[in-house]
Every structure is written in structure tokens, then in C-alpha cells.
Amino acid sequence: MDLYEKISEDIKEAMKARDKVRLMTLRNIKKVFLEAKTAPGANDTLGDAAAMKILQKLAKQGKETAATYTQANRQDLADEELAQVKVIEGYLPQPLSEEEIEKAVKDIIAQTGATSMKEMGKVMGVASRQLAGKADGGTISRIVKELLA
Structure with a gap:
């Protein structure tokens, strides 16, 4: 169904x-x-x-x-x-916790090989697709900035 x-x-x-x-x-x-x-x-x-x-x-x-x-x-x-x-x-999947989002973003940074804020767009593109529906875009963005800074 x-x-x-x-x-x-x-x-x-x-x-x-x-x-x-x-x-x-x-x-x-x-x-x-x-x-x-x-x-x-x-x-x-x-x-x-x-x-x-x-x-x-x-x-x-x-x-x-x-x-x-x-x-x-x-x-x-x-x-x-x-x-x-x-x-x-009630119809949406449970959102990920901050720790789960951070772990996923670290994996994505490792996959993309990003090392600086200049590559934030590349990381955000992948992260937005992989975490769609599971995490808020603002939270993802904040964590990516923290990890790349």
C-alpha cells in the first residue's frame, strides 16, 4: 500500500x-x-x-x-x-539525531575528498540527496560548515 x-x-x-x-x-x-x-x-x-x-x-x-x-x-x-x-x-520517517547526521556528513566528506569550505557545495549536494527526508537542510549545512572549517 x-x-x-x-x-x-x-x-x-x-x-x-x-x-x-x-x-x-x-x-x-x-x-x-x-x-x-x-x-x-x-x-x-x-x-x-x-x-x-x-x-x-x-x-x-x-x-x-x-x-x-x-x-x-x-x-x-x-x-x-x-x-x-x-x-x-506521523507519516514521516524519524529524523536522524545530530550525532547520526554528523557521522553521515563525515563519511560524505571522506567520499568526496573535500578539505576546505570551498568544497562545501560538493559536500552539500551529496549530503542533501543522501539525507533527504531524514534531516533538515539547515542542520546538515551547519554540520558541514563545522566539519570543513
């Missing part, structure tokens, strides 16, 4: 459980998935890798929106947004 089908099944379960937050979040995810499937050049398919990228994007947007609400002293809206983010994160 791919991620799209899993979301559809979970919508039914959320309806039965009368879980409004989960239902609303899952319907939004399915809407975005459908838009991606019907986009020009998508051939009416949506692979799990593309679906994961969409989920990561939605989670990131939700966190940013919640931060904006918090700055505007609207904690009620921020809490609602964070509840939706929690549902989305």
Missing part, C-alpha cells in the same frame, strides 16, 4: 473516530497529493518519494505558520497548527 492509499484509509478511520483535527489534516494532505498527481507531467502517478517531499513541505509550512501565530499572540491558532503538524509528522 503506497502512501496515497494509506492516507485514504486513514481518512475513513478518522471519520469513524470523529477525530476532527486528524480528519481535516488528512483531507488537506490528500488534496495536495491529488494536485501533485494531476499536475502537468505527473502522468497521474505519485510515488512515495514525491509524497514524502510533500509531507515534509507541509510540516515545515505548519511549523512556520505556528511560529507566526505565536509572534502575533494567537496561541490558540498556533496550537491548532501544531496539532496538524503532529499528524503529518
Whole structure:
């Protein structure tokens, strides 16, 4: 069962459980998935890798929106947004710890033979592909800078 089908099944379960937050979040995810499937050049398919990228994007947007609400002293809206983010994160793989990211980046630096900050782009390109979905780009970038400095 791919991620799209899993979301559809979970919508039914959320309806039965009368879980409004989960239902609303899952319907939004399915809407975005459908838009991606019907986009020009998508051939009416949506692979799990593309679906994961969409989920990561939605989670990131939700966190940013919640931060904006918090700055505007609207904690009620921020809490609602964070509840939706929690549902989305349930479908994402567990993120790597700082130590695991650092180990992976050290291996990538060894593979690429990078020795200075001038080669950060080369390391980031490989690291971004290998750690996609498992680590935040900002965290990867910070660790690469620390190790190459």
C-alpha cells in the first residue's frame, strides 16, 4: 500500500473516530497529493518519494505558520497548527539525531575528498540527496560548515 492509499484509509478511520483535527489534516494532505498527481507531467502517478517531499513541505509550512501565530499572540491558532503538524509528522520517517547526521556528513566528506569550505557545495549536494527526508537542510549545512572549517 503506497502512501496515497494509506492516507485514504486513514481518512475513513478518522471519520469513524470523529477525530476532527486528524480528519481535516488528512483531507488537506490528500488534496495536495491529488494536485501533485494531476499536475502537468505527473502522468497521474505519485510515488512515495514525491509524497514524502510533500509531507515534509507541509510540516515545515505548519511549523512556520505556528511560529507566526505565536509572534502575533494567537496561541490558540498556533496550537491548532501544531496539532496538524503532529499528524503529518506521523507519516514521516524519524529524523536522524545530530550525532547520526554528523557521522553521515563525515563519511560524505571522506567520499568526496573535500578539505576546505570551498568544497562545501560538493559536500552539500551529496549530503542533501543522501539525507533527504531524514534531516533538515539547515542542520546538515551547519554540520558541514563545522566539519570543513
